[in-house]
Amino acid sequence: MSATVSDPYDQIPGAPADDDVEDRPEADKKALLNQVFRSLKRAQDLFYHDYAQPPPMPEENDNLIRSIKRTHEYGNVIKKVEEAKKAKENEMLALPTSAPSLGAGSVIAAAGTTLAITDGTGKLMNQQTSAQKGKLLPLVPLGGNSKAEDNTTRSLLPSKAPMMMKPKWHAPWELYRVISGHTGWVRAVDVEPQNQWFATGGADRIIKIWDLASGSLKLSLTGHISSVRAVKISPRHPFLFSGGEDKQVKCWDLEYNKVIRHYHGHLSAIQALSVHPSLDVLVTCARDSTARVWDMRTKAQVHCFAGHTNTVADVVCQSVDPQVITASHDATVRMWDLATGRSMCTLTHHKKSVRALTIHPRLNMFASASPDNIKQWKLPKGEFMQNLSGHNAIINTLSTNDDGVVVSGADNGSLCFWDWRSGFCFQKIQTKPQPGSIESEAGIYASCFDKTGLRFITAEADKTVKMYKPDDSATEESHPIVWRPEIVKKKTY
Incomplete structure (x- = not known):
């Protein structure tokens, strides 16, 4: 029959016998336990099979260290990127929230929803042409996943100024x-x-x-x-x-x-x-x-x-x-x-x-x-x-x-x-x-x-x-x- 283990100290290999430990005071027990654990740690470091790799670390700890390092080194950059994203979102929200009149039976967009006029296949239509024809075109809300909607968003956003200034002409x-x-x-x-x-x-x-x-x-x-x-x-x-x-x-x-x-x-x-x-x-x-x-x-x-x-x-x-x-x-x-x-x-x-x-x-x-x-x-x-x-x-x-x-x-x-x-x-x-x-x-x-x-x-x-x-x-x-x-x-x- 296998003996039941009542004390977790018994699970430590190389620990002294029970009768030796029982006779010792509580402070000595703790000191002995710490000494044994340190000895085991040194043995593990000494005989570890691969010195190039540290002992495996839990995934949560690894992610935490990475996030701290990222915030410490690139915190200012991350902050600026987030501010730029918010500014871009505000620009999109600031676009006209209602579709212009397209003739009889035109549809007005709900407040707070940015809309673009498309021809039903995702392509952006010229509003003036559609108004001339007097036809009602479907309104598709922006922000979807389709490439056509992304192109529409880019076309509505203001274009950036050119990076290089055109030089003034000088005589040779x-x-x-x-x-x-x-x-x-x-x-x-x-x-x-x-x-x-x-x-x-x-x-x-x-x-x-x-x-x-x-x-x-x-x-x-x-x-x-x-x-x-x-x-x-x-x-x-x-x-x-x-x-x-x-x-x-x-x-x-x-x-x-x-x-x-x-x-x-x-x-x-x-x-x-x-x-x-x-x-x-x-x-x-x-x-x-x-x-x-x-x-x-x-x-x-x-x-x-x-x-x-x-x-x-x-x-x-x-x-x-x-x-x-x-x-x-x-x-x-x-x-x-x-x-x-x-x-x-x-x-x-x-x-x-x-x-x-x-x-x-x-x-x-x-x-x-x-x-x-x-x-x-x-x-x-x-x-x-x-x-x-x-x-x-x-x-x-x-x-x-x-x-x-x-x-x-x-x-x-x-x-x-x-x-x-x-x-x-x-x-x-x-x-x-x-x-x-x-x-x-x-x-x-x-x-x-x-x-x-x-x-x-x-x-x-x-x-x-x-x-x-x-x-x-x-x-x-x-x-x-x-x-x-x-x-x-x-x-x-």
Whole structure:
């Protein structure tokens, strides 16, 4: 006969005999039970047949863990999807709840029921045609499972706006003048506010003044002992500012054509400089990872913008906040508060070094250029707007005119002309090196528009300055926009 088990403790294999347990106090019994269970658990873990798989878990526990994880990681997304579904349902409920009059014997739908007029087979009928015929058509409530009803629902819902904006037409640009005169790479260019002449600086350590109309050389300024990397003409003073790889920032008096001030402080080569449009302030940036603000007249350093971790490649100024924007080889763009000298915002969207910036003349926006993309930003908070994709090269310069034409120039000699609003590249030009130069010297280092926006000047590695203008004879019919959004979408996504 089999013995009946009165105590569940007897079912545990390896447990001590009853007479041993009975003599022990209650606390010892519990401690012994826990010890035995732990020992069994270790044995099960040790001799479990498959170490890769954990012990089986009940299905309810598994579902609970999954739901908690889903809510924790994707709770915001799930919430937005549910809100979008509710909004769609409300849109459908907001559709006209009664069918229009269809002549004699027409039927009016009950309140709260969305109806569509069909021909009996599920196809949507034109209400005007049916009213002309004077025939009564059956009314089928929406929300069923048939495909015809789904198509009806889609046709009644408002269509979404197109994702891509159609670009504005711009006349194609063409090369009309090549100016030779420098004996080294031309690294900087700027146009005078009266639009009568422009200045260039090069690796030959010389700043040259050229007549804008004829392209003839007017003046050469010598004083730098290394390559001139930046040239800017003040819009409110008869001053020209220059910076070079000799760490010097010079202020030239254009009435006497002499250097009247030096701004000492940078520890490495000057990369770019910018003149504030409304204050007597000059901002320079250099390879020492800083941008410095100078009082134009006293030569005193007002601020040192330290925050970038690599060469600061470009700087631009404007009258509204943020008044100073810098771009660096550390792949960031920083916006600075000129009053406190601190960084207001850091834009980290770029993946590679940012070498060029441009501010739109009329819109409160700016663009930054990197080998990965040209990105547009909205000021003052630096909100990302869109990418200008397609110029796959190291972009050294960006320029924008009043008409919304953005030009990017690259190390390989390519120029891309973009429409600002749509981000569409409407023209590409490959510059030709000067005879006697090798093909690898086709780089574009600097560029700018003149004050009318109808002349575009580039400073290039073949020691020349090239000038471009829009084709006056071109029309929208003779040079149509080759705009194929479906192809662009396939390439992008």
